[in-house]
Amino acid sequence: MHLVPPDRANRRGIDGHRVCEAVAAIGDADRVRTWAGRFSLLAxxxxxxxxxxxxxxxxxxxxxxxxxxxxxxxxxxxxxxxxxxxxxxxxxxxxxxxxxxxxxxxxxxxxxxxxxxxx
The missing domain is CATH 1.10.10.10 (Winged helix-like DNA-binding domain superfamily/Winged helix DNA-binding domain)
Incomplete structure (x- = not known):
């Protein structure tokens, strides 16, 4: 679970590889915030x-x-x-x-x- 942020690394998951894939899929937090703003604007x-x-x-x-x-x-x-x-x-x-x-x-x-x- 190398992609898990340090503040969450001590939590136990079921499928570590899926957690890493999901973290990678989310990507950069600033990009997520940018898209959230766009979606809010178009909501x-x-x-x-x-x-x-x-x-x-x-x-x-x-x-x-x-x-x-x-x-x-x-x-x-x-x-x-x-x-x-x-x-x-x-x-x-x-x-x-x-x-x-x-x-x-x-x-x-x-x-x-x-x-x-x-x-």
Whole structure:
């Protein structure tokens, strides 16, 4: 059980090799925290709907996303602000129109899986 952290090394397990495999599967604690934050951000159905819509379309305007999701414009803007702060989406301005696209590659792969599952 060489992969077991020292603070847990004195505990008896049933299958030591599986414990080591599980510790390796979990990996770096900071990476787990990063993914937990991403999942927390996407745990809200409206916030998840936005990157799902963005993933399959060109960069739509906020008002178009509001129609798509059934949310009002301020709610879409607030959700996009959170997604942008987390580095999931990027905004670009075309005159008075703000358009968004997914820029986080890990999230893009996750959305690809979700989109394949929905089809």
């Amino acid at each position: 809200d159905a409206n916030r998840l709907a936005l990157p799902l819509a963005l993933h399959r379309t060109g960069p739509p305007a906020v008002s178009d996303l509001a129609i798509t999701t059934g949310m009002n414009d301020p709610a879409v803007s607030q959700a996009l602000r959170l997604l942008r702060a987390a580095g999931v989406v990027e905004r670009h301005q075309e005159g008075r129109v703000a358009r968004y696209r997914v820029v986080d590659e890990d999230i893009r792969r996750l959305l690809e899986h979700c989109a394949a599952d929905a089809g």
